[in-house]
Amino acid sequence: MTLSEVSDLLSSQGYISDSAISMAVYLSATLEKPLLVEGPAGVGKTEIAKVLGSAFNTTLIRLQCYEGLDASHSLYEWNYQKQLLHLKMLESEKQSVAQKEKAIFSDEFLLKRPLLQAISDDSQKQVLLIDELDRADEEFESFLLELLSDWQVSIPELGTIKARQIPYVVITSNRTRELSDALRRRCLFLWIDYPDIEKELAIVLSKNPEINQSLARQITTFMHEVRKLRLDKVPGTAETLDWARALASLHIDHLNREVISQTLGLVIKDWQDTRNLQDSLSELLEKVGVKSKV
Amino acid sequence: MDSTSQGSLSTQLVAFCRFLRTKGFTIGPREELEMFTVLAQWRFEDPAVFQLMLAHLLCKSRQQQLDFPDLFREFWQELFKSFDSKTKSVRQSKKRTVKPPSLTALKSWLYNKQPAEQHEASFYSRDSGASAGALSNYSSHQIKELSIIIEQLAKVWASTPGRRKITSKKNSGEIDLRRMIRKNMNTGELINITFREPKIQRPRLVLVCDVSKSMEMFSDFTVQLLYAFQSSYRSIETFVFGTQLYHISKLLRNHSFKQSLDLLSDQVPDWSGGTRIGQCLDQLIYQYGSRLLHGKVIFLMISDGWDTGDTELLQRSLGYIKRRVSKLIWLNPQAGKPGFTPSVQGMIAAMPFIDYLHGVHDIDSLRDLKTKI
Numbered sequence: 233m234t235l236s237e238v239s240d241l242l243s244s245q246g247y248i249s250d251s252a253i254s255m256a257v258y259l260s261a262t263l264e265k266p267l268l269v270e271g272p273a274g275v276g277k278t279e280i281a282k283v284l285g286s287a288f289n290t291t292l293i294r295l296q297c298y299e300g301l302d303a304s305h306s307l308y309e310w311n312y313q314k315q316l317l318h319l320k321m322l323e324s325e326k327q328s329v330a331q332k333e334k335a336i337f338s339d340e341f342l343l344k345r346p347l348l349q350a351i352s353d354d355s356q357k358q359v360l361l362i363d364e365l366d367r368a369d370e371e372f373e374s375f376l377l378e379l380l381s382d383w384q385v386s387i388p389e390l391g392t393i394k395a396r397q398i399p400y401v402v403i404t405s406n407r408t409r410e411l412s413d414a415l416r417r418r419c420l421f422l423w424i425d426y427p428d429i430e431k432e433l434a435i436v437l438s439k440n441p442e443i444n445q446s447l448a449r450q451i452t453t454f455m456h457e458v459r460k461l462r463l464d465k466v467p468g469t470a471e472t473l474d475w476a477r478a479l480a481s482l483h484i485d486h487l488n489r490e491v492i493s494q495t496l497g498l499v500i501k502d503w504q505d506t507r508n509l510q511d512s513l514s515e516l517l518e519k520v521g522v523k524s525k526v
Numbered sequence: 527m528d529s530t531s532q533g534s535l536s537t538q539l540v541a542f543c544r545f546l547r548t549k550g551f552t553i554g555p556r557e558e559l560e561m562f563t564v565l566a567q568w569r570f571e572d573p574a575v576f577q578l579m580l581a582h583l584l585c586k587s588r589q590q591q592l593d594f595p596d597l598f599r600e601f602w603q604e605l606f607k608s609f610d611s612k613t614k615s616v617r618q619s620k621k622r623t624v625k626p627p628s629l630t631a632l633k634s635w636l637y638n639k640q641p642a643e644q645h646e647a648s649f650y651s652r653d654s655g656a657s658a659g660a661l662s663n664y665s666s667h668q669i670k671e672l673s674i675i676i677e678q679l680a681k682v683w684a685s686t687p688g689r690r691k692i693t694s695k696k697n698s699g700e701i702d703l704r705r706m707i708r709k710n711m712n713t714g715e716l717i718n719i720t721f722r723e724p725k726i727q728r729p730r731l732v733l734v735c736d737v738s739k740s741m742e743m744f745s746d747f748t749v750q751l752l753y754a755f756q757s758s759y760r761s762i763e764t765f766v767f768g769t770q771l772y773h774i775s776k777l778l779r780n781h782s783f784k785q786s787l788d789l790l791s792d793q794v795p796d797w798s799g800g801t802r803i804g805q806c807l808d809q810l811i812y813q814y815g816s817r818l819l820h821g822k823v824i825f826l827m828i829s830d831g832w833d834t835g836d837t838e839l840l841q842r843s844l845g846y847i848k849r850r851v852s853k854l855i856w857l858n859p860q861a862g863k864p865g866f867t868p869s870v871q872g873m874i875a876a877m878p879f880i881d882y883l884h885g886v887h888d889i890d891s892l893r894d895l896k897t898k899i
Contacts, residue, residue: 235568235575255578262567263560270588299727300689304704312703316716319707329711336707369690370760407817409730409761410775413552416586423588462812 233261247276247283248427248435256422257284266380266401268419273406274468275424281361281402288400291353294361295346297368303375307385309343310336337389347379354396365415366405373415380418427469429456435469436476443480450487451476454520455499461512463505474498487522489513536562539580545601546584549593553584668889669783672754675892680728680759682896683824687724699723729824729852730761734810736829737794738768738801744859744887748828751892753778753786755826763818767806768796773814803833803872804840811846819850828857828886831873840872844879853881857895861885
């Protein structure tokens with residue numbers, strides 16, 4: 233696969249990429265290295281994995297990280313109910329503890345969680361999305377190191393399981409805490425920032441083909457200006473797309489003060505930010521080229 | 527690209543990696559190998575694409591990506607010079623131009639204190655091995671003691687049950703099937719029942735320390751406290767400020783005390799200057815607020831409250847921080863004095879937002895903090 237093929241692949245799935253994203257995906261695929269994607273919320277980090285899943289026509293396995301996530305929820309778990317039943321059935325048979333143990337700790341009783349699923353399928357390469365890794369504990373991050381560097385995991389009862397096919401791995405982080413250097417070294421790093429007006433316009437038009445072009449430009453210019461304000465929660469591309477979709481479905485063809493006030497909840501998710509934006513609305517409308525009074 | 531030019535390019539790239547290492551990039555043989563793997567598969571004709579490829583392979587953080595274009599340009603412009611002399615000269619020129627002012631500033635911050643509190647720490651200089659060693663030796667005992675107290679503080683602060691489960695010693699909580707099956711393998715009957723319960727979480731800390739002129743007399747204790755916090759507490763981000771804010775977690779993490787002092791003197795020029803608490807907190811909120819300030823955080827502020835900045839901005843910033851974090855603790859070295867009342871501008875402005883105000887100026891006063899909170 234070449235760099236231009238990667239760009240074409242991404243755009244064929246409706247993902248408007250740039251040279252940095254294409255290069256990162258290309259290198260990740262070539263070197264079989266996880267791709268660590270950081271950036272503000274709502275700029276399309278998770279979308280990369282989804283797009284890769286559909287572009288390679290493979291399954292997307294998603295592991296949503298949260299505080300307290302551990303091996304039993306991410307790697308494997310034993311089916312305890314089934315094990316108990318089996319132990320009960322073995323009661324009458326004269327088997328040694330070792331034999332019983334071998335019987336109940338076998339593949340038959342193993343529940344595969346996302347990480348194990350991603351490496352144990354030998355039919356095709358999977359796309360593994362480890363989403364918002366910064367939300368998980370540092371212990372979990374350390375636990376991932378073996379998988380991400382050697383593509384193997386150790387299960388005490390079964391031994392070491394090596395990946396049959398190395399999956400495409402996309403790790404995302406919102407930087408609520410710094411990820412360790414050890415994990416960073418095992419990954420390729422990609423930073424995705426808020427898109428510029430032209431790129432965001434292309435994204436809006438690609439996701440909402442029915443939208444009025446001049447409205448789309450007004451929306452993206454407005455969002456670009458909103459991001460310059462000092463907001464607590466800066467709206468991302470996801471908010472732009474939601475807003476564009478809503479305005480298109482309302483058959484609105486241009487922005488004005490009333491429309492913005494009525495639909496502001498789609499863009500701003502914090503009351504203090506809403507007040508700040510309302511205070512600067514006239515100025516923003518002027519920058520976008522919308523007359524304040526319609 | 528023929529084999530000769532490829533070979534020459536390889537040498538240059540190895541030198542480039544070496545150059546980046548001197549700039550703090552963590553590039554090992556693995557990264558170099560990957561770089562050559564990609565080069566072997568691809569003919570790069572566009573220099574911009576070549577640079578982009580190197581940036582993706584060699585940068586591991588946002589900051590490195592931001593620094594990379596300048597470093598790339600700097601290196602390749604100097605290509606025809608000897609690589610060894612290049613990296614040496616860069617180091618030397620940096621020593622000459624950047625280090626002395628901030629080193630002097632840190633030294634002066636550590637040095638200018640009340641006569642009764644002067645000791646070896648005051649004579650620290652990165653160029654004087656003996657003095658630096660003396661400070662390291664002197665500090666190691668205190669830092670160890672500080673770390674023990676911080677560990678005890680962490681246990682006091684830990685109160686929220688997390689989602690991670692651990693085996694219960696009190697036989698309460700939910701049944702731990704995994705452990706139970708193992709325990710009862712022999713019998714087939716569930717005779718020994720084991721339980722697990724949520725692990726009590728430690729809060730994350732954001733530690734912000736004033737290093738302005740008015741804090742000089744507590745400088746050696748403060749520097750050690752910052753180091754001890756950063757090295758013994760797991761989830762912590764540390765900042766210092768005077769008239770500007772500096773994020774120093776990385777300078778203190780995984781380094782010896784002496785190395786940390788060297789790095790601080792290199793990279794923080796603002797020792798012993800003025801104080802603008804409001805502006806610095808505002809900068810912290812703007813740059814790090816959405817990431818670092820949330821409900822699981824204890825915000826620790828070390829300052830005497832002497833402030834020459836905007837009081838209204840200080841109140842606004844503290845109000846915002848107070849709303850976002852679980853506790854706002856202000857450690858004022860002056861507050862330990864008998865009869866202390868907050869009378870300086872910054873302290874008066876800050877008082878309505880502070881959950882706990884405590885005087886911390888030495889190890890004993892830090893120990894007191896544990897019993898007070």
